Amino acid sequence: MSNAARILNPALRSKIMSADEAAALITPGANVGMSGFTGAGYPKAVPLALANRIDAAHARGEPFRIGVWTGASTAPELDGALAKVNGFAMRLPYQSDPNCRKQINSGEMEYTDIHLSHVAQYAWFGFLGHLDVAVVEVAAVLEDGRLLPANSIGNNKTWLDQADKVILEVNSWVNAGLDGMHDIYYGTRRPPDRRPVPINNPGDRIGDRYYTIDPSKIVAVVETDSRDRNSPFTPPDANSKLIAGHILDFLAHEVRRGRLPRNMLPLQSGVGNVANAVLGGLIEGPFEDLTAYTEVLQDGMLDLIKAGKMRFASATAVSLSPDAALAFNNDAQEMKKSVILRPQEISNHPEVIRRLGIIAMNGLIEADIYGNVNSTHIGGTAIMNGIGGSGDFARNAFLSIFMTPSTAKNGAISCIVPMVTHVDHTEHDVHVVVTEQGLADLRGLSPKQRAKVIIENCAHPDYKPALREYFTRALEESPGRHTPHLLDEAFRFLPEWKAQQASRAAE
Structure with a gap:
């Protein structure tokens, strides 16, 4: 036209x-x-x-x-x-x-x-x-x-x-x-x-x-007369595939336990390569007749629709790689049978999210041993992007899942820490934490129980000893024993511990 x-x-x-x-x-x-x-x-x-x-x-x-x-x-x-x-x-x-x-x-x-x-x-x-x-x-x-x-x-x-x-x-x-x-x-x-x-x-x-x-x-x-400028998604790396595998195994377990229907519940997925890896894994998985109620339609959801695995997806926008965006535009007449775009005040509406029973999957920057999540700040003071819609979905979801590789900067930083430097999602809104190391189901657990499960299942082996030591000493020295913390050490413990380990190795 x-x-x-x-x-x-x-x-x-x-x-x-x-x-x-x-x-x-x-x-x-x-x-x-x-x-x-x-x-x-x-x-x-x-x-x-x-x-x-x-x-x-x-x-x-x-x-x-x-x-x-x-x-x-x-x-x-x-x-x-x-x-x-x-x-x-x-x-x-x-x-x-x-x-x-x-x-x-x-x-x-x-x-x-x-x-x-x-x-x-x-x-x-x-x-x-x-x-x-x-x-x-x-x-x-x-x-x-x-x-x-x-x-x-x-x-x-x-x-x-x-x-x-x-x-x-x-x-x-x-x-x-x-x-x-x-x-x-x-x-x-x-x-x-x-x-x-x-x-x-x-x-x-x-x-x-x-x-x-x-x-x-x-x-x-x-x-x-210009197309949107989108960045390509990189193919899922080994850690992304492991994270996806843990989530898919967990969802299958929930179906077996009768807590989810066989076609699950409507999916929400944040943007990114890990999220796309999870969606990609669903193509090979046992789930059929899937639906999505989310913010953005990504490559993975488009692939699920084309594979006949996803029946319908509701979003407020598309967020596709260049090739997928071109295909979506060319196939718009067909895609509108399976896709609906709404205002974000409706796509992210807390009432609707709670009513539909959304399975929410979002990324994080760091999670602490008690299940609090920082998804916006580096070092507690520098913004990365923003909270986006993750809070809308996490607070109201049937299942609130947060996922990340266990380390960042080539292993120099642990993404599982004693205390997050900025809180976007409190422990009350986080049901599951997943890294390539494993999955921690936090539902129904006390803070001390959550700490043990997160450390053992999600932390990288290089950082488990430090986190175990911190938690053990916090149990003994913290003034309050419900959520034990060493407040004078919580934000500097891991870097200092790693420096000490390097020094000992040099000796």
């Missing part, structure tokens, strides 16, 4: 302009809601033009920074470009760009890390301030002014509703055959007028196929 055929509303065709002209409509200090979720459906042209405009203003000595709100992470053309020119005053709710990360951790950029299910309601409640402009990628503009969404929904509905001015990027690369894949729910309410979200199965459709917007709010339409 040509660009001309993508913009059918005559009034909006009169607002077609260049990206530079559209970017000129964004003023310094504005809060801008941009589309984009895990590298899908982000605007391709206006952010680059805006970055050039900001850079030129700074060269003249003029201040020019903006607040940017998205669904989740975007791409170098958005986050990277604006960070390079110091264009962010505030960024929320999630990012994964190295330039952003550097500026956040150096204190140059403010960053608010938010549960993804909370973002839209925070905007509606007025917690985030006023939204001045929305820049949203769509696949087409219908004759009556309604908008056909692209490859991600995220918070787009809320940005279109709330912004004073709207700039559209109409991307003709996106296959218009995905018309019917989206489910835009307009039934959310603010307290005290809330009603249950009427989803009882991942495939339930409860909303509209299109965004509805007052066309008078649209101040610019920019035509693009």
Whole structure:
């Protein structure tokens, strides 16, 4: 479909302009809601033009920074470009760009890390301030002014509703055959007028196929023809395969015990190579008729659908490797029979997650011996990416599984530690911890029982002696014996222990 055929509303065709002209409509200090979720459906042209405009203003000595709100992470053309020119005053709710990360951790950029299910309601409640402009990628503009969404929904509905001015990027690369894949729910309410979200199965459709917007709010339409920039997933390494094997064995055990049905329960999976390895393992596993209720559709879920193992997947965006993204776009007409894309306030809705009984699988940076999980910070002070939707799912899941290799930095760092340096998911929300070494089922265990199981099943052999020693001394010396800790040693024990071991070996 040509660009001309993508913009059918005559009034909006009169607002077609260049990206530079559209970017000129964004003023310094504005809060801008941009589309984009895990590298899908982000605007391709206006952010680059805006970055050039900001850079030129700074060269003249003029201040020019903006607040940017998205669904989740975007791409170098958005986050990277604006960070390079110091264009962010505030960024929320999630990012994964190295330039952003550097500026956040150096204190140059403010960053608010938010549960993804909370973002839209925070905007509606007025917690985030006023939204001045929305820049949203769509696949087409219908004759009556309604908008056909692209490859991600995220918070787009809320940005279109709330912004004073709207700039559209109409991307003709996106296959218009995905018309019917989206489910835009307009039934959310603010307290005290809330009603249950009427989803009882991942495939339930409860909303509209299109965004509805007052066309008078649209101040610019920019035509693009560009695919999303996605990074390829690396083939699963030996540790990822071991982690996947432990999880699949555990799920099979739960089926045998009668705690899961034979087709399990709807799956949620975080983004990454380990998560894809788990999904890949399901293709060879005994489970059939699977479903997913998750944030993002990854390569592994796409493969499960094509293999006939997964019947249906609900998400808010696709997060695919370049080859898989091209295949998904080409097969959009067929894929919409098995895939539904929703706003992230629905894909991550705690009520729906609890009702459906989700099996949640997410990654971590470090877990401590009592089951607390840090998924966002390095050394307790430097942000990596953000909590994303892992908290939405972990707190409300039927099964909350966290997975990681047992060590990082080629074995220099243990990912199982006495006490995490930052807590994102408390021990109360973590049911299972998995590394390549094994799996710790923490359900129904006391803190001291959890510590023993995590150390013995999940810690790397190089670090088990240190963790055992710490726990043994904590049992004897801690003032409180319910969750024994040596608080003056918890954050420095392992590095010091490893240095001592190296020194002894040198002797």
